[in-house]
Amino acid sequence: MRLQQRLLSWIPQSLLGRLSLVMLAGVMLVQFAGNAIWAAQMRREARTEVRTAAEHLGHSAASSLRYFLSLPVNYRSLVIQQFREMGGTRFFVNLTDGPVQMTPFAEEELSTLAVQQVHKVIQQEMPAIRQLQVSFAWPQDVRFSQDGSGISDVPDKWVEHILVTRPKPAPIMVIQAELESGSWLYLATLMPNPYFLNDGDPFSGDRVLLQLLTLLAVFVLSLLVVRWITRPLAALSSAADAFGQGGSIPALPDTGSKEFLNTARAFALMRERIQRYIEDRERLFVSISHDLRTPIMRLKLRAELLDDDVTRSEFHDDLDELDMMVKGALQCVKDSDIHENPTAIRLDVLIGRMVRDVKLSGHAIAFEPSGIEVIAKPLALKRAISNLLNNALHYGCQVSISVIQTKQYVEIAIRDHGPGVPEQALATLFDPYVRLEHGRQSNQSGMGLGLGIARDIVQAHQGELILQNAPGGGFLACIRLPVQVLPDNVLHDFS
Structure with a gap:
């Protein structure tokens, strides 16, 4: 002792x-x-x-x-x-x-x-x-x-x-x-x-x-x-403890070392992303719960009439619809939660492979290589671009992809030359299971989750997904990702 x-x-x-x-x-x-x-x-x-x-x-x-x-x-x-x-x-x-x-x-x-x-x-x-x-x-x-x-x-x-x-x-x-x-x-x-x-x-x-x-x-x-x-860790510790308990977050000091300021900003951004993530998940599953009520009620009403062939067929149709919606919800969660480390991605290679696959399927698509790299999670970014590209192929007769870079961000623009979207419907495009009339006719297998998944992935990269009607006709989806510098100890160049 x-x-x-x-x-x-x-x-x-x-x-x-x-x-x-x-x-x-x-x-x-x-x-x-x-x-x-x-x-x-x-x-x-x-x-x-x-x-x-x-x-x-x-x-x-x-x-x-x-x-x-x-x-x-x-x-x-x-x-x-x-x-x-x-x-x-x-x-x-x-x-x-x-x-x-x-x-x-x-x-x-x-x-x-x-x-x-x-x-x-x-x-x-x-x-x-x-x-x-x-x-x-x-x-x-x-x-x-x-x-x-x-x-x-x-x-x-x-x-x-x-x-x-x-x-x-x-x-x-x-x-x-x-x-x-x-x-x-x-x-x-x-x-x-x-x-x-x-x-x-x-x-x-x-x-x-x-x-x-x-x-x-x-x-x-x-x-x-x-x-x-x-020295300034006490304030950050108090803020983290309050956030973990769901209370009000005290203001963090705006003075201190560069590392502390970066940590404080990262904490604030993390808090916003978590809150947004929780809200999106709640909205998603509330929508699923609401949409499941009707087919479940129909199943209850027709359960007593299973001897009839027509009723049995309708019963199976309702089951298929219910199964599709559940799978869609699970797929939405799965596609949004891709755990990867950010790395340097050559967009020409990543997008070029998608373009080749599209051309092999017989669709018209245009893409000009730009030589631009971006720091992102490879599979997640590929999923977001793929969702937007699939929407453009379903709803437009011709698709073009362009990549530009400014001092603040890298922009990936996907444009189709289809009928576009009514202005009053733009605000609802990210909502789960929302599909426009022309979308239902050209894509019977879709569930209306692709745009929401793409937006969640882009926001997880601290970026922004902008949807708008393109000048001259068609629809334009723009992914804007912030320009970042890759640390030396992170694997470079994903192809």
């Missing part, structure tokens, strides 16, 4: 102190855990890359060995000389009387893995090779022949396109194989990633220093931000 009390006494009592302490401990823990995971992943990736690169290198070396084995002995030196005059191939090639001794190379996991893999591949492809030696050497320690000649003793054009000697030397792999008794082929080359040994060290000094500096910077900045935003 005393130890526990002593530990608790060291915990700061203020919100600023506790948040700072928790943030420091959390950042350090995440930093260390992330570094450990990152280091393990880097080691796995480095081993995989080195194994794959060494395997390809082994196949290339085996091909070179087969080539020189197929040549007459007297021609081998001539071919090597031609290679050197042309600037070399992937390998620096030489013929020796025996294996050339190399300066021991400091063994590391990746270098050992590469040597073993190359040795294994060559042995598998050329089991007849009598002796095979594979090793690494630094450029200054490389010897090309038994007389001790190295890189500095041969013309630059022999090695400058094969081996890296400056400005930063890279380890060179040396492959020596006995072709016949007293005849050895010498191959020197680089790994595809010459500096693979450096890449395999996740805890190099510069990386550790960078992590420590990052930790310090994150902690200092977090401390400042926490101190900045904790």
Whole structure:
């Protein structure tokens, strides 16, 4: 108990102190855990890359060995000389009387893995090779022949396109194989990633220093931000508590940090959206309840007359109507509640696919690509545009889609060239199950929910859906979405 009390006494009592302490401990823990995971992943990736690169290198070396084995002995030196005059191939090639001794190379996991893999591949492809030696050497320690000649003793054009000697030397792999008794082929080359040994060290000094500096910077900045935003949180907490209890919302202060002001505005917008959502759902289900009364009453009156075929048919018709209305209500809720993360959407791709489908069905539609992107929920926005497009196709003989962008919003305009809508009916178009007379004739399967769903989706994006008769005839539906900037950590480009 005393130890526990002593530990608790060291915990700061203020919100600023506790948040700072928790943030420091959390950042350090995440930093260390992330570094450990990152280091393990880097080691796995480095081993995989080195194994794959060494395997390809082994196949290339085996091909070179087969080539020189197929040549007459007297021609081998001539071919090597031609290679050197042309600037070399992937390998620096030489013929020796025996294996050339190399300066021991400091063994590391990746270098050992590469040597073993190359040795294994060559042995598998050329089991007849009598002796095979594979090793690494630094450029200054490389010897090309038994007389001790190295890189500095041969013309630059022999090695400058094969081996890296400056400005930063890279380890060179040396492959020596006995072709016949007293005849050895010498191959020197680089790994595809010459500096693979450096890449395999996740805890190099510069990386550790960078992590420590990052930790310090994150902690200092977090401390400042926490101190900045904790002061006005009491008002926001009271407002959230009052809203949760259904009481009156106290006014939030209009001063404070930018983050607090954005949070306060977001809270106000959230409150409005929730309230509007509740009102829309109440209106929807009140309408459903009202419209279900008539068919239910008819079912009750005809339940006693089921022996009659005509009555039975009418009974089934009423059931079908009731089933359609219930399904429509459930579909409305389902289509309006699409849970997604906002992402960048290329409207040309999204709308272009819809346009192609419409053309395949035989309808006339026009669309000009604009190259405009918008930040939105992909499936939800597609549903809203699809609903408006389907309405336009049902009620108009020809449809055109255009996209424009201003400083404040991106507008998607869908126009049909049908009869339009009476001015007195425009205000009722968003009401559930409201369908105009010409709509009933051209679309018998509809339920009058598409426009309401589209409006809910657009409003959820803080946008606006405008319905109006188009100048010159027809009907125009405009989706206006605010111009936003996508955060760096959000997946970009939905196609």
